[in-house]
């Protein structure tokens with residue numbers, strides 16, 4: 001007897017396949033037509049079934065900054081967007097996850113209240129390379145470093161020597177290093193220069209973070225990664241030229257994965273003028289032609305992973321003066337809607353490529369073999385989507401801590417109807433249906 005059978009959905013994979021899925025003990029036990037009955041039957045006729053989203057980059061800020069987000073609210077919002085697993089960044093929690101003690105505190109907090117499964121990033125900062133082995137032994141998915149100011153004094157940027165040492169140590173440990181790739185020298189110098197010349201804080205911000213600052217940092221990080229043999233993951237690449245430069249390094253033999261975020265595929269810098277600080281992030285949103293070239297790179301297969309970089313802050317830090325506002329976009333619920341509406345409907349991006357960007361490739365790159373695809377024996381992490389339904393994002397639909405998002409008011413074709421984590425429905429009919437029970441997932445080194 002199966003625990004759950006999902007009937008008649010269209011499975012998203014290399015071929016679209018209409019089938020039943022049976023689940024036992026949280027795993028996919030059988031895929032086929034007319035499977036026998038189960039304790040729980042779910043009718044998925046007319047729906048598409050994706051592997052549950054794996055969001056490799058977000059900030060739930062717990063412990064220590066739960067007034068910004070928190071795992072209980074953040075994981076519910078992730079589930080509402082079709083997510084079943086996330087990797088939490090080492091900041092903006094307090095303490096930042098830069099040693100084993102901080103790791104243990106975060107693990108305890110997340111295990112208590114996450115409704116989705118979760119993994120943890122460690123941090124790479126000046127002086128903590130010696131902590132990396134213990135963090136690896138605890139089960140981090142990799143190490144995150146900033147090449148420019150992180151926005152938090154307790155998480156200083158990695159200078160070149162720290163990056164070199166960290167990459168070498170990560171290579172020895174078999175784990176990737178993720179970098180925020182913007183040049184400190186260029187962004188800081190330009191910010192000083194333009195602050196004197198210009199009174200509009202949006203103009204100053206955009207002018208201080210040009211694409212060349214991203215390109216310079218990508219060039220340097222890929223060079224050091226190739227030199228050390230480390231796996232490098234470049235987070236939130238904002239421009240088509242950035243993707244192209246990283247892909248060139250990969251073609252030369254560097255082990256590089258490229259992530260972009262839905263907001264770089266959806267918005268342009270004109271939207272910053274319209275939306276204000278809610279659309280402030282770093283690297284910043286780019287102009288329409290740069291956004292289009294990012295799409296060109298993604299459609300050509302150069303981008304492997306799309307992640308939300310959900311980085312919320314309280315309303316008083318996202319309103320008022322743009323220059324002082326927190327740089328981070330709260331979009332954890334909108335990744336799949338953006339990829340379906342703008343990707344599948346807008347650009348003809350095949351559904352199985354979407355599944356690869358948000359589940360298959362994240363699982364492969366970060367060593368999570370039990371997740372990321374629909375096959376017998378895999379964890380039953382499933383996202384049921386109605387491609388024919390459209391919905392406008394309203395504040396009451398946002399399940400995160402603060403109902404702030406640049407996507408509010410936008411209408412998306414394609415809606416998440418149900419999210420299933422290891423066989424248990426955690427989101428359905430617009431409501432969260434589970435409390436806790438998310439599990440810590442550690443990578444299997446390949």
Ligand SMILES: [Zn+2]
Pocket residue numbers: 057058059089309311
């Ligand atoms: Zn981030």
